[in-house]
Amino acid sequence: MMWIIQLIICIYFVCIAVRMVHLQSYASNAEVFYTTNKTEFIKHISDSVPTLLYEKHCQLPKIDFQINQVQSKSELISLSNYGEADSSLFLYKDKNLSFKTELIQLDKFYDSKILLPPQTSITVIQGKHTTSIQKNTYNYMFLETLDGYSVIYLIHPKYKDELDNYKEIGNQVILQPKTKLFIPSNWYYIQEINDKVIQKHNDIDDMFMFVPNFIKKYITIV
Numbered sequence: 001m002m003w004i005i006q007l008i009i010c011i012y013f014v015c016i017a018v019r020m021v022h023l024q025s026y027a028s029n030a031e032v033f034y035t036t037n038k039t040e041f042i043k044h045i046s047d048s049v050p051t052l053l054y055e056k057h058c059q060l061p062k063i064d065f066q067i068n069q070v071q072s073k074s075e076l077i078s079l080s081n082y083g084e085a086d087s088s089l090f091l092y093k094d095k096n097l098s099f100k101t102e103l104i105q106l107d108k109f110y111d112s113k114i115l116l117p118p119q120t121s122i123t124v125i126q127g128k129h130t131t132s133i134q135k136n137t138y139n140y141m142f143l144e145t146l147d148g149y150s151v152i153y154l155i156h157p158k159y160k161d162e163l164d165n166y167k168e169i170g171n172q173v174i175l176q177p178k179t180k181l182f183i184p185s186n187w188y189y190i191q192e193i194n195d196k197v198i199q200k201h202n203d204i205d206d207m208f209m210f211v212p213n214f215i216k217k218y219i220t221i222v
Contacts, residue, residue: 032154032171041182042108045140048184050154050171058178061099063147063198082126083196089126093201097122099146104202115139116210118202125150126196133163133190137213140204141183145175148197152181155188166190175199 033044033051044051065079077091099122106112125148133155143152153170155163162169170190175181175197183189205213 032173041180042105045182046110050184050187051182052173052175053180053182055178055180058102060146060177061101063099079124082124082198089124090129091124093121093123095119095121097124099198099200101144101146101200104142104204106204109140111139111206114206114208116205116207118142118204121201121203123197123199123201125193125198127193128195129193131191133166133188135188136183136185137209138203139185139206139209140202141185142202142204143175143181143183144200144202145177145179145181146198146200147177148193148195150175150191150193150197150199152189152191154183155190157186157188160188163188 031049033040033049034054035041035044035051036054036056038053038055041051041053063082065082077089079089079091082089098120104118106115106118109115152173152175153166154173155166155170159169166188170188173181175191
């Protein structure tokens with residue numbers, strides 16, 4: 001009985017290794033695709049091409065922070081000042097905030113059978129701010145803008161040794177309300193905000209990549 005369990009564990013870790021190698025085979029094209037068509041959006045996601053979808057008729061959720069407060073880094077931050085002039089606020093990826101938007105149709109992806117439910121979080125940034133350079137380690141990452149504007153630079157993995165020159169090597173994309181951006185696995189990105197922005201993150205792992213990503217998060221926290 002024990003050898004069966006050991007065999008299953010061994011096969012599982014082999015599958016993790018194979019999956020990680022597969023996700024490294026990113027598209028050679030470093031350009032961003034723009035569309036207003038959901039079918040084209042899904043197609044380019046399947047091809048691992050960074051894609052921006054603009055949904056003109058999308059109904060944005062109502063945003064009201066007047067009575068909301070959240071705990072962040074042991075400091076109580078009030079969101080009631082969001083949108084006011086001369087108000088400084090930075091809140092990064094808080095899972096206590098939630099805005100209902102249209103769900104991503106995971107069944108349209110070729111690997112839908114092994115995908116886990118999306119990890120959803122909200123980013124609220126107010127005031128002039130440039131984020132640090134981030135890397136997408138998930139199978140799929142979607143960044144949906146609910147309010148405000150920002151500029152994001154998407155950087156192909158082949159430029160990983162030149163990230164300091166992100167404005168020269170990156171694809172500059174303007175994010176505005178009603179846009180949904182797909183960032184392929186292993187791509188880097190950095191955002192610049194001049195005023196304010198609210199964004200919804202949907203990060204999706206599969207049943208294999210969940211393990212290495214969980215370990216990375218644990219090591220970072222520790």
